[in-house]
Amino acid sequence: xxxxxYIISSxxxxxxxxxxxxxxxxxxxxxxxxxxxxxxxxxxxDANCTMCHSPGPQALTNYNQVKSxxxxxxxxxxxxxxxxAKMPQGGSLSPAQINIITKWKADGLTxx
Numbered sequence: 598x599x600x601x602x603y604i605i606s607s608x609x610x611x612x613x614x615x616x617x618x619x620x621x622x623x624x625x626x627x628x629x630x631x632x633x634x635x636x637x638x639x640x641x642x643d644a645n646c647t648m649c650h651s652p653g654p655q656a657l658t659n660y661n662q663v664k665s666x667x668x669x670x671x672x673x674x675x676x677x678x679x680x681x682a683k684m685p686q687g688g689s690l691s692p693a694q695i696n697i698i699t700k701w702k703a704d705g706l707t708x709x
Contacts, residue, residue, distance in 0.1 A: 626693075632701040634660045634708045641694050645685045660708045667702050674698065 650657035673684040
């Protein structure tokens with residue numbers, strides 16, 4: 598009987614645990630610095646977008662490509678989960694990452 602209780606309590610503990618990244622925990626922190634492509638946006642794009650959006654008509658591998666597509670990018674990353682047009686496919690950017698990209702546009706799409 599003790600063995601069963603231990604397995605059940607472990608399962609409950611695993612279900613109750615939630616793992617959140619630093620970005621997710623700090624997603625409501627206002628961004629006070631100017632956001633730039635090279636410092637802030639490029640790392641997000643490289644980690645989440647360029648694996649699918651590399652050489653080709655939908656490439657997002659450099660400043661000009663991302664800048665030219667910023668309205669579409671913001672639209673697609675803000676779509677609800679389950680929407681087939683949501684990007685990145687099969688996942689989602691954290692709220693902090695979405696805020697960085699959105700603020701980059703608001704800050705004037707600065708490269709450096």
